[in-house]
Amino acid sequence: MSPFELNGKTILVTGSSSGLGKQTAITASQYGARVVITGRNEQRLQGTFNALQGEGHLQIVADLTIQADIDRLVAGLPLLNGVVYSTGISDLSPARFISRKVIAETFGISFDASVLLTAGILGKKKLVKGNSSIVFISSLSTRYAFIGGAMYIAAKAALEAYARVLALELAPRGTRVNCVAPAFVRTPMLDETAVQSSQAVVEKIEQLQLLGFGDPVDVANTIIFFLSDASKWVSGTSLVLGGGLNVQLTNKDAPVPSSK
Ligand SMILES: NC(=O)c1ccc[n+]([C@@H]2O[C@H](COP(=O)([O-])OP(=O)(O)OC[C@H]3O[C@@H](n4cnc5c(N)ncnc54)[C@H](OP(=O)(O)O)[C@@H]3O)[C@@H](O)[C@H]2O)c1
Numbered sequence: 110m111s112p113f114e115l116n117g118k119t120i121l122v123t124g125s126s127s128g129l130g131k132q133t134a135i136t137a138s139q140y141g142a143r144v145v146i147t148g149r150n151e152q153r154l155q156g157t158f159n160a161l162q163g164e165g166h167l168q169i170v171a172d173l174t175i176q177a178d179i180d181r182l183v184a185g186l187p188l189l190n191g192v193v194y195s196t197g198i199s200d201l202s203p204a205r206f207i208s209r210k211v212i213a214e215t216f217g218i219s220f221d222a223s224v225l226l227t228a229g230i231l232g233k234k235k236l237v238k239g240n241s242s243i244v245f246i247s248s249l250s251t252r253y254a255f256i257g258g259a260m261y262i263a264a265k266a267a268l269e270a271y272a273r274v275l276a277l278e279l280a281p282r283g284t285r286v287n288c289v290a291p292a293f294v295r296t297p298m299l300d301e302t303a304v305q306s307s308q309a310v311v312e313k314i315e316q317l318q319l320l321g322f323g324d325p326v327d328v329a330n331t332i333i334f335f336l337s338d339a340s341k342w343v344s345g346t347s348l349v350l351g352g353g354l355n356v357q358l359t360n361k362d363a364p365v366p367s368s369k
Pocket residue numbers: 123124125126127128129130147148149150151153171172173174194195196197198218246247248249290291292293294295296297298299
């Protein structure tokens with residue numbers, strides 16, 4: 110039996126109507142999990158649901174910036190073995206344009222939603238005691254900042270700090286808590302970045318990622334590791350999925366030393 114399989118596990122994936130959450134839900138179902146998917150857009154969520162392998166999956170439409178929706182989602186959940194938080198928005202705001210509204214919008218979905226849903230899940234005892242796993246999708250930008258990303262990056266950094274505390278609090282009950290911090294991956298969020306900045310910026314980023322842009326399945330496969338028993342001794346970490354960016358950020362064009 111492979112330690113990576115998810116047979117018998119029930120996994121909630123937020124933000125699963127699109128991008129990384131969608132791929133994670135599909136891949137988890139291929140590894141044998143029963144999956145609960147959630148997002149705002151009913152049509153896109155149905156698209157993910159149709160792509161799931163196996164049976165017994167659930168879909169619950171919810172806007173996680175609305176507390177009543179979080180409460181309804183939690184009430185509808187079966188007992189879970191794992192949760193993956195993949196909600197997020199891509200918003201670029203140069204420092205001089207940051208307002209209370211911008212802070213509230215970015216943190217509302219990128220931080221508050223995951224924290225409040227976790228509180229609801231733990232409060233209503235929807236996560237099994239013993240071997241269970243929580244995974245947050247952070248971002249490599251918490252290590253390599255980009256101009257205009259102040260609120261997005263701050264919210265992700267806050268989420269990573271929160272996850273480290275959660276790992277301490279939940280270790281005694283056997284729950285692991287980890288983050289993945291991807292560089293740029295080909296999803297609708299990347300298309301949005303191209304619109305908000307420019308195609309030239311996106312091309313520059315692609316050059317910096319020595320292995321190119323990631324595919325959603327590259328992130329999903331790593332999350333499967335964190336959900337599965339293969340990671341049963343790993344908690345409190347944030348794993349960089351950097352496409353080589355973290356290894357040699359600027360040396361791509363460095364001259365090769367000539368041999369003497
Ligand atoms: N793509 C990348 O290059 C990249 C890199 C690093 C980190 N990340 C992080 O990975 C996560 C997923 O990104 P992605 O590229 O998959 O983005 P995406 O394709 O835009 O998907 C975002 C998901 O979040 C959901 N969402 C947004 N606002 C919501 C709300 N108020 N309530 C409930 N759900 C909401 C969306 O649901 P609807 O479809 O209903 O709107 C969608 O399912 C994000 O946290 C992002 O910051 C992405």
